[in-house]
């Protein structure tokens with residue numbers, strides 16, 4: 511049965527002034543591969559994308575956002591129609607407390623950039639989960655399982671896709687990924703090194719089994 515699938519992808523960008531921002535190394539490849547795989551499988555797909563340099567996969571409705579707060583608002587706007595949410599975006603955890611309307615002078619910057627935490631999108635929308643399926647990602651440096659299992663619990667997910675972004679062929683800016691799937695009942699399924707599109711197809715095929 512075709513599902514309505516909401517996917518977040520890419521980094522978020524948190525402005526400091528008109529020319530500078532805080533972000534991370536996410537390229538959006540995993541999320542765009544998920545959107546492509548979901549559309550190919552006949553699902554209706556809305557892709558909420560941070561600033562990335564990737565073409566929109568055919569048949570996918572794309573919503574571009576910049577900041578974590580924009581991404582949260584877009585997720586909240588599209589969640590009511592969604593059967594499943596796959597949160598593959600690498601949301602910036604912190605943002606500069608203020609964004610200067612004019613370019614900050616070098617001397618103004620030393621030691622005065624105060625950061626405030628961004629909202630956690632998955633935690634914020636959890637009260638609206640209902641019967642929807644929520645899938646998250648956990649990118650760690652080093653053995654990811656313990657951290658990923660904690661995030662699975664704390665964010666109330668049906669599945670978390672854990673990877674060590676420093677492992678060969680895994681993580682940011684690679685076309686392959688090696689992940690372990692962790693389920694709420696404690697099941698753990700390590701997958702082999704796979705092209706991101708093959709991994710995306712496997713994850714999309716799993717979605718109906720998680721409901």
Ligand code: C5P
Pocket residue numbers: 518578597598599600601602603628629630631632633645646647648649661665
């Ligand atoms: O806590 P951490 O950022 O490692 O968690 C990763 C998972 O949580 C990903 O699925 C990511 O999209 C999501 N996330 C979120 N809001 C944040 C940070 C992460 O929804 N502010």
